[in-house]
Amino acid sequence: MSETTETTYKPTSPNSKLDFASVWEYDPAPESTDHVEVKEKYELFIDGKFVKPSKGRYFSTTNPATGKKLTEFAEATQKDIDKAVKSARKAFEGEWSELAPKTRGKYLFRIARMLQERAREFAVLESMDGGKPIRESRDVDIPLVAAHFFYYAGWADKLEYAFPGKTPEPIGVCGQIIPWNFPLLMLAWKIAPALACGNTVVLKPAETTSLTAMKFAELVKDAGVPDGVINIVTGAGQTGAEIVNHKDIDKIAFTGSTRVGKIIQQSLAGTDKRYSLELGGKGAMIIFEDAPIDQAVEGIINAIFFNQGHVCCAGSRLIVQESVADKVVQKLKDRMQTLVVGDPLDKNTDVGAINSENQFNTVNKYLEIGINEGADIYQCDCELPADGYFIRPTLLTNVSQSNRVVQEEIFGPVLTIQTFRTADEAITKANNTPYGLANGVWTDKGSKIFKIGSKLRSGVVWANTYNKFDPTSPFGGYKESGVGREGGLQGLSAYVNLK
Amino acid sequence: MSEHLEILKTYKMYIGGAFPRTESGRFYKVFNNEDELIANACLASRKDFRNAVESARSAFSGWNGRNAYNRGQILYRIAEMMESRRNEFEKELTAIGFTTNEARADVNASIDRLIYYAGWTDKYQQVFGSVNPVASSHFNFSLMDATGVVAAFAPDASPLLGLVSVVAPIIAGGNTCVVLASEPYPLVSITFAEVLNSSDVPGGVVNILTGKKEELAEHFAGHMDVNALMITDKPSSELHKKLDELASENVKRMVKKFITDWYAKDAQDPYFITDFQETKTTWHPVGF
Structure with missing residues (x-):
């Protein structure tokens, strides 16, 4: 993966790193708990x-x-x-x-x-x-x-x-x-x-x-x-x-x-x-080179870090076309650095606490498994609160299809990244887990969406979007x-x- | 002119569009209603079943990818072929105790059943699919999609109509299948396989084994690359439990239809198709 080395920050430039913090600082914005009553x-x-x-x-x-x-x-x-x-x-x-x-x-x-x-x-x-x-x-x-x-x-x-x-x-x-x-x-x-x-x-x-x-x-x-x-x-x-x-x-x-x-x-x-x-699920997001990349990156962020990744249909596998892989991963890393991880009650928070000590241990165990399997790990630099259970949003690159972190549901803010060359390869990789709950596809070409969608073996297909829910929309695997x-x-x- | 000595048909199994004997080399004797030997049928082994599942799996994507009209045409073609070979079916049915009228009625009903499901192939999607009015700016629709590879036990007591009633809705919906024929009366199932083989049904879409349920049942239920299991004769409570347990190992869909009268009104309806369908819901943003 290539390194981008911008030093000047101009938020509107397509090539710059995203930098929100040095322009505006977030003040704490906690939601009040005064009006809720919790019994003994x-x-x-x-x-x-x-x-x-x-x-x-x-x-x-x-x-x-x-x-x-x-x-x-x-x-x-x-x-x-x-x-x-x-x-x-x-x-x-x-x-x-x-x-x-x-x-x-x-x-x-x-x-x-x-x-x-x-x-x-x-x-x-x-x-x-x-x-x-x-x-x-x-x-x-x-x-x-x-x-x-x-x-x-x-x-x-x-x-x-x-x-x-x-x-x-x-x-x-x-x-x-x-x-x-x-x-x-x-x-x-x-x-x-x-x-x-x-x-x-x-x-x-x-x-x-x-x-x-x-x-x-x-x-x-x-x-x-x-x-x-x-x-x-x-x-x-x-x-x-x-x-x-x-x-x-x-x-x-x-x-x-x-x-x-x-x-x-x-x-x-x-x-x-x-x-x-x-x-459970192990949703894949297939990103084609003709996809609107910035929208796709937002979609990926929402797919895997929504609700700390505690989502059965989370897009926990990124399968990106080789020609745009470096670009997508770099943009993803930049975007991840802007995520606010912390107090769930703060209205600025993007990623809250891991649900329990148990799950905190499970996710960390999988990070260890991933590293032992040879994955490269990338995490946000953000500061984490001193107490409670928090895990930094994480990417695992250099993984292969048979790795446990690719096959098994982690149920945390951990995204694995693989690449593909042909549409068939992407479909094969996406379908190659025991799960079939949800998958995503990103491309600007309508016919490709329908073709890929028809081949994905999952109950939900999100095309150029992810993690959307509605009572009228059937969900299941x-x-x-x-x-x-x-x-x-x-x-x-x-x-x-x-x- | 000397008397013609009848050529007896060798009944083999139907796997991947070919008619192999069982790899095990085993056989069992099939008798007519007067207890005379009429054939040596293949006694399928676990390995035969696994080969059949492999064929069904390789045929799945292509068959499920056929358009609905084409699948309907092919099902209709099966009915045509059956009509043209009705004498053979009727002969085989009378040999096992059907009266002439009963045999004729059974073939008629089987042909009609094929036509019934042939007609459904391009309609069930319209009846059971939906466009869902989500509250966000997305276009959202749900389609039926085949569950995958289905293993099924055809009913013992209704060797032709029962078999056709099991197979037709499964393949009408784009699934592929491995079916164990009626154990006491397997011969019509192989004749049916010959009909399939001459009906443009791609090899591997329907695989028919003959043999003993007792030996094969647990393999049918336990195979990890089978997505659904259909049972039509009520098993002993012990076996029932065992099959369900094995099915749970890969969250196999269990479809239980304990039907005794395959002529009954409720022995055919489009819900036999949807039993082997998954609902797939697609979202796409709406905007400029």
């Missing part, structure tokens, strides 16, 4: 009530940006799950599935509106508990949560139009297990379509990010949703396993790692339980990235039986 501890939400866990055990959650304890959550064990499933069953049989579809929809509309009203509170809590920049929780996560409920609310009384020639019926009680990267958004992706289709749910948020789910439980109460329709139980893997293996649950919906997804699919073996799985889709008309299939 949270109970389980079962049958419309907040109840103590049967074994009386609680676990604590930390703010990953400070490493300090934030609050405590109840640990749901087998008895609690049983209670939650019974309440969901009762609500399903007695009430929810019998309710006029229009009324089901109106409850969801109500939830959507109340979420909008309390958007700021939810955004702040999401950043405190999960470490994501307030800019993202405020502008992406929470607006999408409300939009998702709004979208599926409208489906509740129109389901017969979604399945030509068939009559959709609710499945029953759904057990739903969600991850820590988009806590409230994943809750919305699970609960909104399930309820719209007439099911009731028992949902378990991730153990490191249960705060907004418990706040959501309060909102559910405020919205007057009938008791037992939504049950939220907190806990770690064992609690999840109790849900997966519960005999009276009709369907499991899971978002998380491929490793755990396989365990769930295996646990359900031989049963009639339905399941949908939203698993090929191959080991999962089974089923969430979002859009197609997302309804996961929550109905067709007769």
